[in-house]
Amino acid sequence: MTAGDARPPTFTGPRDPGDAWAVGPDGTRMWGLFGSAGLLAVDRARGVLLQHRAVWSHYGGTWGIPGGARHEGESAVAAALRESHEEAGVPADALEPLFTRVLDLGFWTYTTAVAWTTHGFEPEVRDAESLDLAWVPLEEVDRLPLHPHFGEAWPLLRSMIRHRPALVVDAANVVGSRPDGWWKDRAGAACRLLDALAPAVADGLPAGLLGMDAHTAWPHTVVVLEGAAKAAAGTTAPRLEVARAGGTGDDEIVARVEALMQDDGGAPVTVATSDRGLRQRVEELGARSIGAGALRDVLDSRA
Template identity: 85%
Template sequence: MTAGDTLPPPFKGPRDPGDAWAVGPDGTKMWGLFGSAGLLAVDRTRGVLLQHRATWSHFGGTWGIPGGARHEGESAVDAALRESHEEAGVPAEALEPLFTRVLDLGFWTYTTAAAWATREFEPSVRDHESLDLAWVPVDEVDRRPLHPHFGEAWPLLKAMIGHRPRLIVDAANVIGSRPDGWWRDRAGAAARLLEELASAVDAGLPADLLGMDAHTAWPDTVVVLEGAAKTASGTEAPRLEIARALRSGDDEIVARVESLLKNDGGAPVTVVTSDRGLRQRVEDLGARCVGAGALRKVLEGVQAD
């Protein structure tokens, strides 16, 4: 189902507690006691996966994305993956997360989870909630009669699904932002930072850190090490690259920014540093900057969780 559904589906089998109405202070009813979520699956060759909604549903006959009510204790991303598999046979292992965006009405939320397909797969109608499923080219989506709430969100979603955001971390500056004795063991401090970043990137970062109008994002991240920190142990994880600068870390970061902006035009590039000189250099190229403290705050939140 999609944001704004006001009719429950006919059920088969036992219900989860989440398969119930959420009622707002003004009496408005939205389906999904714990909120709802949907999957915006993107095949960069064929387009986005759309669901032609069953006629019995609210705004029946329109096109939206597969989704439905979250189960009790279920994350929004897990709900989107489960619902899209139940309704359209979407294999979770063929997707990699891109971002989530949340519509929050106070008493109820709807989360759009966007993901890139890592291989081709064919969706299939698996229940009564779909009339049809189709891969629709991105530029043709708004030619179809869209569910009104999806139609409202589509221009912003369209602008974000074409490129994965990029994050470049000035490790020396981030490490030096906290007086925890890093100067006694720069490689050890760098290894701790790499471990923290691997966990954070895997879980997803706050999208506002990357300048995105979304909730959570999964950027391609490069951590630039220089000097004694280059010997730090650390395993490159999905979407996390370790760059050991041959010369200065600043020059390596500037070169990375130049390359990304030249070869992947449209992808937002954010550099984490509080160094004024470096900030000026990368901002002159068109990248945005956030301070080391902003990233530290995110990492500390991940550790607390």
């Protein structure tokens, strides 16, 4: 179910409090008392998974994404995964999160969770909310009669779904931005940074930190260590890579930025450093930069 559906589905089991209308100050009704969410699954070979909506629904006969009302206490991403599984048989273990984008009407939100597929699967119609489900090549999406809300969002979504954003962290500069005794134990300070980054990267970072017009993003993150910090123990976390510089940390960061931009042309790359010279070097390559404090603020907010 998506924004403004004409009527709720028929429930055959216990009804969650979220399966109800949210009513705005002007009387506008949106389905999902706690908001709604949907999944835009992206198979980079076949396109995006779209749902041909049942004719009885609001904007019936149009194409959109599987989704529905969030349950009480349920995160938007969890709701998108649950609804897409219930409606289209999408297996959660076949998805890798990319970013989320939120439509916020004040009294109600709709979250689009975007994910890449990690292996192929075929969707299946599992309830009366779908006439059909199909993988649609990106260049053919605009040819379909799209649900108006999805149609409005599609141009921006399309511009961001081809590439995973990347974050390259100048560990020496980020660690050195705080006088916490790091100079006594550079490896230990690097370990603390990695320990803070791992869960943040796994849960998703604020997309604005990466220059994206979205809510949360899951970037490929490279932490560059140099000098004594290279003795820091590595960490195992999704999408988090530790690079130990053979020469200077700055040169390693520039090389990583060049490689990322070459290997995945068009991918947005952000470098976290307050070093002016390094920021100039990476920006000349087409990357963007943020200060060490901006990254620190995000990590501190999670502490």
